[in-house]
Amino acid sequence: MGIGWMAATRKRILDRNRARRATGVIALSLMVLLAVMTTLGGVLLWSSSVHAQQSDSANAGQPPTHQPSAPLTESDIARMLPPTDMDAGTSVHSDMRTSAFDEGHATPFDGASIPQNPLAPNADPIGAKSCVACHTLEDTQASHSLHVASFRASGSASAGPQGSCETCHGPGSEHAKNAAAPGLIIAFTHDSKTPAETQTHVCLSCHVGGARQHWLGSVHQERGVLCTDCHNPMARLSAEGVLANESINQVCATCHQDIRAQFNRRSHMPLPEGQISCVDCHNPHGSITKPLLKTDSVNETCQTCHAEKRGPFLFEHAPVAENCLNCHTPHGSNQENLLVLPMPMLCQQCHTNNNHPNDLLTRQNLRNGLAPDERVMGRSCLTCHSNIHGSNNPNGAMFHQ
Amino acid sequence: MLKRKPLTALLGLTLGLVGPLPLLAQTDASDSQRVGNMQFGNSLDPTGWGAFATPDPAGMSYLHPNQMRTPTGALYPYPHQIPDAAPLGTGDWVYSGLVEFGYMHASGDRNDEFFQMYSDWKNGPVLSMLAFSALNQKTGQYVDFRGSRISSQDQYYRLRAGSYGDYHIEAFYRDIPHTLSTTAYPLWNGVGSTDLTLPNGLATGATPAQVQAVEANRPRQTLGVTRQSEGVSWESALTTNWIGYAGVTNEHKTGDRDWGGPEYLSYFFTTPGPGGLGTPSIPGTSGGQYDTVRPVDFTTTDVNLGLRNKGGASGWLFNFTMTGSFFRDNKSTLDYAIPFAVTPGSNSVITGGTWSLEPDNNYYNVKLEASHPLPFWHGQFSISAAYSTMRQNDALQAPLSPMYCPTGQFIGTTGISCANWNTTAALSQQDGDARIDTGLLNLRLDFRPTAKFSWHFNFRQRDEDNMTRYTAYNPLTGQYGYVPENGAEPLATGGESELFQPGSPLYQSNFAQIASIPFIYDDRKTELGGSYRINQNNTLSASYLLDYETPRPRERTYINDQHLKLGWDTKSFGDATLRFSYEYQKRTGGPYNSNPYLDAYSPSQPGYVLPVNGYTAFTVAQMYMYDMSNLDASKLKAILTQPLGTTATFTATLYGNRLHYGADIGRQSYDTTGADFSWDWEPTATTSMSAHAGIESTRLKQGNVNDNEALTFSSPEQTDAQFGGPFFPFANFWTATDNERDIDAGAHFNHVFSPRVKFDLSYDYTYSRGLNSYNYASLGAISSVYLPILTAADIGNSFPTNVYRMQTLTGNLNLTLTQRVDLRLYGKYEMGNYADWNYAGFDIPADLVVGNRVYTELGPMPNWHVLLVGVFMTVKL
Incomplete structure (x- = not known):
């Protein structure tokens, strides 16, 4: 075991070093790209400036289009x-x-x-x-x-x-x-x-009122976020909503960068693809839930789009009925189907029951291992317990049917 | 008909109510109240507004050269060049419009799952944007339309119309694709239907080699679903303060996705390979697992009706909403034939299986929200009350399929007759009759006794009533329980332990689940909090929340979840805004009962006879489920927004969570640490640039213990649930740790070279690395059937590393050809690599057959490169 452990550790270190090198290369590439883009930006700015100066020279004697010729004084303004x-x-x-309360x-x-x-x-x-x-x-x-x-x-x-x-x-x-x-x-x-x-x-x-019924006491109100942090009624920057940026998602990402990053993971809600927005699930103006959900619970929010998960089923799965977030992360995940952990580990956090759920499963149980095991390969536990969100089959107590 | 189509009646009712209402005044579109269909965009233009996003070189103001900032400190983007409006007819209407169309071509690995995940990229013509706006400048009436079509499965069209301040109507149609696998090779014919049949040449009883030969030549298929939805909504003022609103949305979700098919465990029957001990095993002698494909054919109709008041003479802000949601599963069963006999060399009567897919269901919700100012301390009182009910009453299926366990046959030597289980006469009830009702009351008081100090009190009670009761009783046999896994389990094991029958020596001592478990989660939250503004630049806040939960039947009868939150918002650091939060959470509760479900099991029934050796411990007593266990948690977050000069902004987010569960068995800890940085630069109206980078690492550790399988059924010690006892010995303890590292970075550059030339370039990089490692006290942690095959050196300490890396470079070059016509050149290069140990070793279709197991998909491609190019004409109407 010791030699095996050392070999595995050495391999892990090599893997890690390779990953670090890869990360380093990527980081270097990114820096180079940034440098190129910055240089490009500078050159373009310089060229714009030159172009502007040339235009100014070319337009000498003509009235300026947008720029005032000299700053106005306050008395100038008052006179005008x-x-x-x-x-x-x-x-x-x-x-x-x-006056708002007056009927009429x-x-x-x-x-x-x-x-x-x-x-x-x-x-x-x-x-x-x-x-x-x-x-x-x-x-x-x-x-x-x-x-x-x-x-x-x-x-x-x-x-x-x-x-x-x-x-x-x-x-x-x-x-x-x-x-x-x-x-x-x-x-x-x-x-x-x-x-x-x-x-x-x-x-x-x-x-x-309306969507702002619960503004008072909402986390955004309490933390000093103001209407114009998210909205700019002075320009049409977005298709609707007089937003402070081109889309709802960009507005939210101004502060919630960590959440934005989650949407780039392997499995994610289709937010980067423009098919959904933060406001599909959240009401940034306030609600009676802490995460500013539009419905009264996590499950009701999820089930708005995933109505098939609502059931109720003959046989319910306790964590599903309690909260979808027991197993799923809402924005993005490194696992498939927005899962918190890979399977079978996800299930083995709770299932220590005798027989097959509580065995330590290892790399030798992979398809290319010495002992391929259905509890690890492919969809893992879900290969058999597919109706994991609940079963309406009389034989479905273990979500097998 | 009403039972199947209640939505028809409700739709009629809605339209009947809505139609005659006068369209008066004083409404605003409260979209952020509605769930779903808020965003209309696609991968070509995620904002749905990109065609209009050319910055106006004039900028925002002649009085100051740069853009203003939000109160927090971020720069507003420069305003866009909006197409000039032209007169429409001779009246007061003006209009503007834009159409952008072109051709797209993808080369390289265009069938990659991640490339296609939510985008139906195809080679062919594309309507990237069709937009039309019309406005009556005098009456304030308007019409606004946007649409885009990448393909027939990736498109949207949305119409909004109304009169400013008077009424608002909206209609939309959209298709959203979701590709789930592009490397699927289903063994079966009939994918997408409710009946999966074996291809020619295969029948139950085939050998793995025969199945593998067929599988190797199955065609590659793409699995995915498409959400097609349409809806209409309306909002209008009824009087000065009363506003009515209504909406109907209908969604049809179709496609297919991976599913399962259990015919009892295979790993039990693993044997060493032909090279002897330590060589790859040759499973395939008993049991069977099938990674099948299920159909998705759902229809969901949502109806929403509401009435609200903006504050009449009484001063009440009032909102009343009724919601109905009606889900229909048009393919609610799945039958599948199996190629392998469940047991070798016998007349294996079980030749397939059946699934009950999701039943039809109805959901209703009524909600009343009201708030009123209080006459002292600038107070406000708010109340929200809601009642909802979820119901389904689908006809139940027979426990076994008459096709795959036909009448006249018996399951092996068990004596179980198929005829007694393959009709609905075997059931104690014919319909689901399932129902969960929920009641909610939320009361809140807010006070601001001084300009600097405010405080609030919130009380929330949410109770559930799960009325679903199902007893698994077969009146034909007088037995309780069920026949698992389509009858494969009794066939493989030669007996049936999930059946209970009082008075029957064969079944009277079985530990069997005989009834459903109606979970109920009641929850009461009480919160007290306040904030104090120290000065113009600093505000402190604090709150205490006690969340008292009474789940049942669960491992704890009550849980006290306490949250102490502290906040500091400051603008003391120059122009910067810093928001700092800290939360401490402590969860405790009643005594932990590791098996609270006995009422649903046979030992709770009269006539149950305890076996000589007792019944096997349900689980280890020291296992604490992470939603029920004690918890000590600290969560910290700081968000900094720092203006840099007049043209740039730096933003940083630092965060860390430390969650420690009071468990050795179960989830032990879950830690997260991360940082994100971004820089935005808007030097002029014609140039903008941004860059961002972030890193996050998470670590989740859990513990578990293998049972001493030698004692199962054979020793009274199998009843000992104690960790460290003979049945769950310390030697069988193991831990698993999931270490994740995520890096996310990108840069965006946008420049208008001249009024005729615009260019933007974006680079995005995502890298995720997951390492699942494990440790164990001894080889007793693994299944005993592997002890002859595996050594500690073989097992090692981790799975292979999971990797997801994607880089994308996207560019647009816009050339103005005439005053009304632009040419747009689009290019996107995407490359990535991916590894997931769940799919390790699945390289070619033949690999999808592993002993008595048949899998469907190879998993996403390990490497992919795609180049997507497009050329578009933009015509301003």
Whole structure:
């Protein structure tokens, strides 16, 4: 046994060294590739820059297309602003929640009154025309977004279509007077001075309830994730959902990189192939389960697509009935069928019963071993216990039929 | 008809309710409430939006050159160039559209399982994108359509329409492929049907050599399933605050996949090979295992109806949902003929087997969710209550197939008559009559007494009622129990130990399962938690959760699972955001009973006579199942998002889990350690680049003990369940450890050279390595039948290494030919290698016959290289 063990150890070390060498080669290849791509990027940037300079030279004397010729001063901006286009009587001081509770004629975006900015309590609305005077390009890009387009079409009962900027960003008069001062407009980005609660409240004033019924208390809310961490209503980056990236999966992977990596494993849910998204199973806005599942339990979530596993069967398998994740990992696995472990080890964690389940099975029980064994080869335990999720056969107590 | 097609009635009801509803105002599409069919994409374009993902060189703002960041610190991508909208008719409608079509060609190992796993790549024309949008700028009405077709089994089409803020309807059709094996060589004819027959020239009683000769010439087949689904949904405001929604989805899942076919164990009958001890064995004298192929022909219809309130005069946020899901298995049995006789040289009456596949089932769920502000401490009260029921009442099959255990025959010398077991007259009930009901109540209080401090209390109770009761009683014979493995077990062993009959000397002492075991999992979770904002940049949070479970009948009558969680969210490190979490879990519970299932076994019945030597210990007493055993666990995670200048972001995730189960027998520990890093760079609107790399290692260790097989049935010591006793001696102890190492890396580069030329290149690398090692106290750990064959040197300490490595290089070059026409060149090169010891030695079809065993698939290819190229025209409509 000692010699065999040494030989096996030596082989393992050799295997490991080979694997390390292979990994090293791959890592080196990756670094080379990265270096090439970085160089390529640099060259391209340089060429773009040269190209831009050449274009600038070629376009000398013509009005610039996108770049302002010189930074505007605040007084320049104030002078350029058009008069307000807000309706008389538009107020930011009404209680949004109260107005939302009022029953009455249904008008689109009733909940979207102009929110108060706690950092500019005396600001007044100035209307979208004023905003767009400076934020011209933002206006162009936002008009592609469902969020702004819809607002412009329907408008808010209290602010009208001209309130399409300020119903989210709050009244803009103080900001217009002093555009460089942070906090005078409700902002939703990284350097925003607007309190997180105010940002969230703005979004939830319209998007209240429904999928967001359990936002309060959800792990994302508790950990300070804000709506605009996942959504960008200022541009159409995604097919739908005004996401902050091109797809739901890319948005989630911004933080959950470890989970994203699991989807690249041997068996996985078809997420990298674009056939499914994180939000097919999870509700990132909150739910009454810890993993933010859309249903009330793991099994109910899995059985939505795998309805055949629901049964109930005459003969149930205890861990299956309890939780699919007893044997499967939900995102990706190095084993087939998303299993936590290879078989027979997976089954032998629980089955120590007498007779055939508790034998140590070894490499000699492989197809090319000295004693090929059905408990190891191919589908292992499942070759006989195929109905492992439950059997409806009178002879199926051991899931044999 | 109603029993078979209740969905027809429900669909009619749904449409009847939905149809006349006025389409008023104030709705938003709450897609994230719905399970499934949220994402429409494919391998050619996983986002389903790639055709529109050309960055707009103008950027986002004239006021600042770079992109803004999310609150956490990640950069928003630059906005895309959206096709200009054109007037549609003379009204207020405008539209835009895009169609991209072309031809794809794959060369190399295009039939590789991993290459085809969820992509039906074929050589031929492809419609990569058809998109159309129309908008009435005054009314806010819109129509939005996207579709893509790689093949008839890999396509999607989705239509959304409505009026902003008023109503929303959606319809879709899609096919999702899932290739399960591309190296299948099924022995049988009739794959995909419910009846597998032997090919010409084979009949029960064939020798392994004869079967191997036939198997060697079987055609290669691909096994897989396709999900074809279609659905419609609707959401609309009914009044200012009331919103109604409904949806119907129908899915048809078809195909075939690996399955089994037990005709009793073969390894028992292993003998040394022709070279004597230590040479490869020649199994094939008794028993038999068959890796068959089962059909998949499922139809599932889901119906969803709901009503919610956004907060009326009473201030309640309210959501009420009814769900019905109706599963139908259109091929619910599988019969298969077997080539080998179960016992050699006898009139082996068992010539095949039968399976009951999944029964039809219905699932119903009603759920009410409501929340209301509280008048103090900025509080909120929430309640969720749900009731669901799962039911099936399929007609049961006869225990044995009349085809493979015909009337008039007896199973070997056991005296068991086929006629007594091959009709449903042998059953105590004719239908499944299975049902599990579940009730759920969740109460939550949230308070924020100060701007800095918040706390919450959550109570959740979920109870199950499993009403399934089945007694395995044969009124024809007066016996309890069953005849396992299609009758092969009594045939091979010469007796039947799974039958019990009071008063019968032959059966009165058998330890047999005579009834179903209706598992029930009740669960009560109580949580108290809070958070405190120390300053603008730091927030601490903590929570304590007690999860009290009362499973039955299980090894413990109750379990206390305690979780203490700590969190720290900080922006104190410059622009960085760090989210740090730690969780400590401790699980304890009631006394562990290693066999709580006796009520379902014959010793619990009157008339049971204890054998002279007692009955064999059910399992070793010190085995603790990992869902029931004690557990000490620590889980740590940190996520850092670090802005780098104005154009780049660095993200890092570090995590580690340490789970230690209170068990020597069973799962002992499960540790995970990992790190992921990524770097994103967006220097200009026309250039972006990213790279990521991650590594994870896991280690799962378990212990087990072989029983002393010499004592089984022959000694009273077989009843001793103690680890270290005569039946489960320390000398037979063994452990197994699964060590996994995963590496994941990639880089992506995207550049717009000029308004006419766009290029992107991606490289992705995945490497997984698994080593399953084992240790043992003595050779007593292995099956006694192998002792004449195997030595410790043969056994070694591990299985061969499992490997999965894949590298993919993907590139796109877009050339703008005219204002409306683009040319896209697509290329993808994929290479990989793979090893799985479960399939080691299965190299050619003849290898699929091993003694009395017939396998179907060789396993995925060990190496593959594929080049996929495509050329596409993009036309902006």
